[in-house]
Amino acid sequence: MTISRQDVAKVGLLARLALSEAELDTMTAELSNIVGFVSLLAELDTSHVEPLAHPLDTHNVFRDDIPQPSLTTAEALQSAPRHDGECFLVPAVLNESGAA
Amino acid sequence: MNASPTTPFTTIIGLEVHVQLQTRTKLFCGCSTQFGAPPNTHVCPTCLGLPGSLPVMNRQAFALALRAALALNCTIAPTTKWDRKNYFYPDLPKGYQISQFDLPFSSDGHLEVVDPKGAFAPRDVGIIRVHLEEDAGKSMHDEAAGTGDTRIDLNRAGTPLCEIVTQPDLRSPQEARAWLNELKLLLVYLGVSDCNMQEGSLRVDANINLHIPQPDGRIAKTPIVEIKNMNSFRSVERALVYETARQYQEWQETKAEMGSKPKQTRGWDEPAGITRGQRAKEESSDYRYFPEPDLVLVTVDAAQLAAVQSGMTEPPTELRKALESRWKISPYDADVLVNQGRELVGYFEELAGAIGEGKVASNWMQQDVLRTLNERGGTIDAFPVKPAGLADLIRRVTAGDFDTSRAREIFADMVTSGRSAAEVVATLGISAVDDDELLALCHELLAANPKIVADVRGGKEQAAAGLIGQAKKKNANVNPGKVREKCLELIRAMG
């Protein structure tokens, strides 16, 4: 099973990973190998088997609706790469209805 | 609207509503959900998405969501799970939203909207699903500062949301607005949410397209448009009206049908009164949903459902019918009262019970109590006149102590002074005006106003209205209607 370079580029965007041309090549080869390897599972007939997402059988775990202490703003921002003392700062996210 | 000779198309509208649940804490952590706090003061490792943090479900959030779904006549799934919806956005610190994908906790419900004035036929809107998910934080773009930065406040991140998705059963913008009002009323009655669009506890997106019958009998369907950024129910109606016209015009120009292009998103621009096309979020369609491994399954059995049902108070639809049958008031009156909320309905019922009659009580509620409330502000719970006091006033009117217009003046005094009817009557020296007094007063008025008499004799009966103000000055206790009647009688008798 091979993955195309184009597929890998699309996946890179979905995963928000910048890949150089060289990395795209390497990644395409490596992923193709790995995907080929994991495709071994296709030889098993699992049509009558339910997926097992959780190894546990527990259900209905809740917490009560009682306020707990929050972090201070300083603690919340302590590892922020950029902040203004109140908010995290990120490069401009343009208004939804604005033009690009 | 449906296609007809005058409207050549049918408007098809579906709504997607997000309501914030009225819990004290967030869906997955113990941070407060209180509105209006300074930025990033209600945050913790879980809602900040810090490394190593884990979510734990808020019991009350699930209970309120169940309540909402039951009231919307949904089928409740015996087992439900949560899923991760993966995408990158700065107000989504984990890089995924915990939501529900293929196994929502409820589905297949409906909510009817009826217009008591009959502007449209009753519309029972199907509900595809109601599910429970967490809200994202807030991004604020500071144009003025010109720094090219967006500020992120994560106070809202993790707030519990119910997402309610309707079938495309609505057929006009008016219906859509009315349905939203009905939904809001229902959820406020249930204590599920305060549905306040200004504070963001209710948000709406609308999907709309047109079905246009063709000469050959086929139905042409315009591409579905999703409208976002409407911040009031009125906006929703206005946006849908605009979009209906825009789509029809576009159809006439391009004949483009559904499927010819991907679903479009348009943002409503309230000041400009138009919708604008937005950037296509191409990879937003690939959220890579998978079951949330940090949360376990939730099961709901018949006993739990019965417990939730029995704990629920009457929803608005049933309350309206109950008021109509209990107090013999019209559907319109019942609707007005119920729309004001449970507390006001309680006031009405106490009042009606005290005077033993519904219609009069309803009139006083609508014309006097509500009007005064709107002028003064405040809630019915804090209203200075209690049902017993108002009932006492109304009984005096019925007994003939004074007429309704006088009663209104007394009522106004009771509101501002907080005194009882008896106290106000005593202070103002109100007493009944007997027939002799009335006759004498009318003679005085006619003698003092020859011009008015002449006008009336000349055919202008309405001139008599000019006598009322003077009558009141001479004796505040007179009934204006009786004065007018007597004066006209006297003038006619003059020959």
Next chain:
Amino acid sequence: MQPAELTAIDIVTAVRQGDLTAVQCTQAFLQRIEAHNGSINAFLNVDTAGALATAERIDKRRSQGLPIGPLAGLPVAVKDAICTADQPTTCASKMLAHFRPPYDAEVVARLRAADAVIVGKTNMDEFAMGGSNENSAFGPVRNPWDVTRAPGGSSGGSAACVAADMAPVAIGSDTGGSIRQPAGLCGITGLKPTYGRVSRRGLVAFASSLDQIGPMARSAADCALIMETIAGHDPGDATSLTGGVPRYSTQLDQPLAGVRIGRVPEHFAAGLDPEVARGVEEAFAVFKAAGATVHDIQLPHAKYGVPTYYLIAPCEASSNLARYDGAHYGHRATRRDEEGHRTPRRDEAAHGTTPHTEGAFESPLVEMYCRSRAEGFGPEVKRRIMLGTYALSAGYYDAYYAKALRVRRLIRQDYLDAFEQVDLIGGPVSATAAFKLGEKTNDPLAMYLVDLYTVTANLAGVGGISFPCGFTKSGLPIGFQLQAPALGEGLLLRATDRFQHLTAWHQRRPKSIPSATPAVR
């Protein structure tokens, strides 16, 4: 007494009785760390001042007759994937090189409450992805038995520091074998508890349905001591098991007569090193001599374990690591000059028609994400994120992720069926003894296969323990693994403890690391 040669049990006993002070113990191990960390690189951070301050407080309380916790004075090393509020938590990644969490993991809080002394954070494969500790952004860890060889991974630093007596116990995490395999390659004892037995709150998530925290020490008895403190329900972790925690230490010395141990013939197929095979068979013989019986069993779907794991784990990881985007914490790429930056048209980035090259980002925000992550993550992490993203993406979910979840159920059923016939399953933990550094780094698939014997326990949610059962001719440890049904930690610890009373493999120490400095007393 030389603290660095004592077991954890001996240390806490000595401190409690006043034969040693917490400060003496702590200093002894800090000296070992200073002497050897340069060559082993087991620690990413050593908190000398903090550790000594904690030790002093403990000694003061003890001298005042105030109560001290069950682990009082015991130095503990913590894998750098576990949050500590007073020390950096880097996950051996440039992405979190300067990250300091504002909270302690649940396990750390319990250790502190028990008066353990947290001496430092150990090196690991980046974000727990790896089987050799060569994927660390801060240099590989070297196996104390032979510093040209890998210690295993991803808890390589934790394993190496115990093997080199730089700490009597360490805390690791295990997602596909990351406690058991390095324990095996380093000649120590490592336990992966039943899924949910130990809280994951504060463990930086790799694959949430597979991750577990567990103890690594010189013996099962020492592991039992730590388990009594760290195991148990945490309301802050919805996947944590309710129900009491047994007093594991008191249940160790029951005899093994009647215990049935399964042996899987397929384990001894071509890929298993002959010396390892012999060591494993000799271990079975020891168990038989102790009164247990050994029975051949089948785990029919075992060969699908690695491909199943290498779908589920990367899929969950691709989502768990999405938060590392430079927005709220962690590494953010420096902003490039906007001049000359062409904003591509909507449709260009939209449908992947152009290769995704640097400079062609659709907005400064997307550029920040893409470059921060490209700079912050190492190659293995990127590979797994890409694999997981691909396997979850539209059109592939059913064939890959959903398929893997179905096979997972078959694998779990294998265990349920096997445990109807036996009480434990024994066998190798690794196909070879410690391999050379660099030997497998060019072939990701070869590296994935080091998890061959360990991934199925994580997939099924059951517990497993590994401990030394012999040495190769060249003096490298050979590891043996026992697996038990869910909540079978007690039996795992007991069986291992019995083995460690009948053998002395676990007491050997690497010759190339000098013995501990003279006793402080």
